[in-house]
Amino acid sequence: MDILKPEKSLWIYHLNTGSCNGCDIEILAALTPKYDAERFGVKLVGSPRHADIVVATGPVTAVAKESVLRVIDQVPDPKAIVVVGVCGITGGVFRGGYSVAGPLDTLVPVDVYVFGCPPKPEGIMVGILKAAEVLELKRKGNYHKEVVKISEHGETI
Amino acid sequence: MIIGVWVLWLIALFIWSLLIGGIDRKIVAHLQGRYGPPFWQDITDFLKLFRKRGKTATRSSSIVSDVALIVGIIAVVVGLSILPMPTVGGYTQLLSTSGDLIILAYVFALLAIVYVLIGFGGKSPYTMVGASREVSMLLSYEIPFILVIVAMGYRAILLTGLPVSTIFSIAGFLVLKQKMALLLLDPIFLGSFLVLLILGPAIVGAVPFDIPEAETEIVDGYGAEMHGPRLGVLFGIKHMKLLLYAYFLWTIFLSPVTSNIWLNIIMTLLGTLLMVLVIYTVPRAVSGRFRVEQGAKFYLLGPGLASIVLLLLSLI
Numbered sequence: 249m250d251i252l253k254p255e256k257s258l259w260i261y262h263l264n265t266g267s268c269n270g271c272d273i274e275i276l277a278a279l280t281p282k283y284d285a286e287r288f289g290v291k292l293v294g295s296p297r298h299a300d301i302v303v304a305t306g307p308v309t310a311v312a313k314e315s316v317l318r319v320i321d322q323v324p325d326p327k328a329i330v331v332v333g334v335c336g337i338t339g340g341v342f343r344g345g346y347s348v349a350g351p352l353d354t355l356v357p358v359d360v361y362v363f364g365c366p367p368k369p370e371g372i373m374v375g376i377l378k379a380a381e382v383l384e385l386k387r388k389g390n391y392h393k394e395v396v397k398i399s400e401h402g403e404t405i
Numbered sequence: 406m407i408i409g410v411w412v413l414w415l416i417a418l419f420i421w422s423l424l425i426g427g428i429d430r431k432i433v434a435h436l437q438g439r440y441g442p443p444f445w446q447d448i449t450d451f452l453k454l455f456r457k458r459g460k461t462a463t464r465s466s467s468i469v470s471d472v473a474l475i476v477g478i479i480a481v482v483v484g485l486s487i488l489p490m491p492t493v494g495g496y497t498q499l500l501s502t503s504g505d506l507i508i509l510a511y512v513f514a515l516l517a518i519v520y521v522l523i524g525f526g527g528k529s530p531y532t533m534v535g536a537s538r539e540v541s542m543l544l545s546y547e548i549p550f551i552l553v554i555v556a557m558g559y560r561a562i563l564l565t566g567l568p569v570s571t572i573f574s575i576a577g578f579l580v581l582k583q584k585m586a587l588l589l590l591d592p593i594f595l596g597s598f599l600v601l602l603i604l605g606p607a608i609v610g611a612v613p614f615d616i617p618e619a620e621t622e623i624v625d626g627y628g629a630e631m632h633g634p635r636l637g638v639l640f641g642i643k644h645m646k647l648l649l650y651a652y653f654l655w656t657i658f659l660s661p662v663t664s665n666i667w668l669n670i671i672m673t674l675l676g677t678l679l680m681v682l683v684i685y686t687v688p689r690a691v692s693g694r695f696r697v698e699q700g701a702k703f704y705l706l707g708p709g710l711a712s713i714v715l716l717l718l719s720l721i
């Protein structure tokens with residue numbers, strides 16, 4: 249029954265690890281009335297302790313690294329991490345920069361990658377829904393680490 | 406027997422409070438031209454929180470937040486035992502004393518203090534700021550709230566002719582409701598009702614007076630360090646506080662008295678929903694958040710002065 253399924257309640261925490269703000273704008277666009285993420289039970293929360301899914305953007309700068317790790321550690325289990333934008337996936341244009349300590353998956357396990365610079369809100373929505381599937385697998389105990397890759401338009405790659 | 410019925414009523418009201426939360430989200434979504442979540446979304450959210458396992462921050466005090474949550478649950482139960490429950494032939498209170506209206510006012514204040522305790526127990530800068538904002542809101546809405554309750558009490562004994570010792574008894578209002586068709590026809594009660602409606606968003610923590618929570622400024626304020634089952638209990642208490650206030654407004658001022666129990670139950674449920682729409686959903690859909698000093702000034706100057714006038718008029 250949907251009403252009892254925890255994956256129908258997705259509280260997301262938006263974590264900026266040092267992005268150019270392009271991906272962040274698209275994440276907020278995905279939560280606006282036009283895309284209506286709330287119909288899937290998605291709610292943006294202010295505190296990582298309330299979250300189920302962390303939506304991270306940016307290449308993880310050296311100054312942000314400690315805070316990012318602390319914030320992700322504060323999210324209760326089961327949790328899923330979605331990286332939005334190529335910066336978070338590979339470091340993007342910032343890769344190899346003196347101030348970059350990422351990408352994120354070298355620091356913490358990431359479940360879903362949403363490609364694009366920045367991705368479209370559709371891609372971010374699909375990424376969040378894929379993260380819900382990951383949460384369900386984790387809850388049922390048959391989660392095998394498989395990387396889910398989503399294109400900027402929302403297709404699975 | 407009556408306790409068993411009352412426990413069933415309590416459970417039904419709790420489920421209804423979660424459903425009201427979902428209906429509110431659905432209505433706001435439709436007002437914004439969206440589909441919104443299913444109307445049972447808050448039940449799913451509530452149940453999910455009990456399956457989450459997180460780490461409590463080392464600086465936070467779980468004892469303080471646990472005590473606060475227990476006090477919150479007790480306050481909700483006490484509030485619902487005082488408010489009249491629909492029964493055969495009208496409405497009955499499980500517990501009734503000559504000062505139960507004052508106890509009810511304490512219940513609302515206690516629930517605000519629960520949030521303050523949770524905030525101070527969290528010991529993070531965000532929870533502390535949330536707690537201190539809750540205290541300043543409490544100080545600004547509590548004065549008009551108490552003054553209005555006193556004005557209502559005086560008016561009720563004047564109209565019913567009951568002894569002065571029953572001035573703050575809900576039973577007195579039930580007697581009055583049988584005498585008068587609609588309490589709101591009386592100007593003092595109409596004024597009190599309007600002041601209580603305006604106080605509603607601050608008491609239940611709704612926009613534009615959700616200043617202590619303010620998730621975009623102080624990451625959910627007093628509840629920022631709560632997680633998992635504790636957050637679930639807090640989520641339930643917040644819903645019950647909203648329902649309790651709506652239930653209080655509906656049963657005291659508006660609920661028609663009929664002898665059919667089912668009609669009474671349905672009208673109470675729909676009446677609380679109507680009150681929630683007025684004090685929570687509509688303000689939330691049409692306005693942004695006030696700053697704390699704007700909120701305090703608004704309550705002290707608007708409802709504050711109105712409640713003094715009401716009190717003076719009720720004494721005449």
Ligand code: SF4
Pocket residue numbers: 267268269270271272305306332333334335336340341364365366
């Ligand atoms: S992926 Fe592109 S839009 Fe997103 S943070 Fe990096 S540079 Fe900015």
